[in-house]
Amino acid sequence: MIGIVLVSHLEEIASGIKKLLQEFNKTVAITFAKTNGAIGTTFEAVQAAIDENPAEEILVFYDLGSSKINAQLVIDLGSTKQICILDTALLESAFLATNLIGFDQDFKTIIAALRAEELKSKTNL
Template sequence: MVSLVIVSHSEKIAKGIKELALQMAPDVKIEIAGGTGDGRIGTDCLNIMNAINNAYSDDGVLILFDLGSALMNSEMALDFMENIDKSKVKIAKCAIVEGAIAGAVEASIGKTIDEILEALESYRINK
């Protein structure tokens, strides 16, 4: 089953999004990387790497993010990772709350990572 990683500048927001998504799809593995390592607002490449490692599955990992620098740090985290098949980790450029809920539901019914990304097109940012 495809897993999700929620990357947010706020740990509280990341936890809340995870909580909402798990209400709809309780069997989906969802990891969060919210805030910085010392509890401030921001994103942390190491936290994102750890979340990806914890969520990793041969079915794939879908990363959702809240703001531009979260995207940049997610891309950087992927660049630094050597112990995973990076082709199985994809970043969804969509609204984070709606995308996480829809993505979790799609994953829970066995959709592939590419099918999930296609389903999330309607939530895409920068159309």
């Protein structure tokens, strides 16, 4: 199973994106880092979101730099899950991933599609 973890500096953003994505695919496992009303992210919140997600293959989408750093720390400290952090637009990429998961695409195929979007965003000025 492939899951999605959303990491945002504002819990309401992640919660809203989750709600939108589940309108298109109710079966995908989506969790997000909870901030308890504060602005920012923490390693503990990101780790909890990854651990709470029942999937063993996780796509992480984030909003700002420290969100990525905290997700990378989860990988560096030895998560047992396969985790891919995507440097792509948070909403659009999570939406694409949600749909690809719905079409039963495998983890590597989804990552390749998302990385193509990453490249496109860097080269289409």
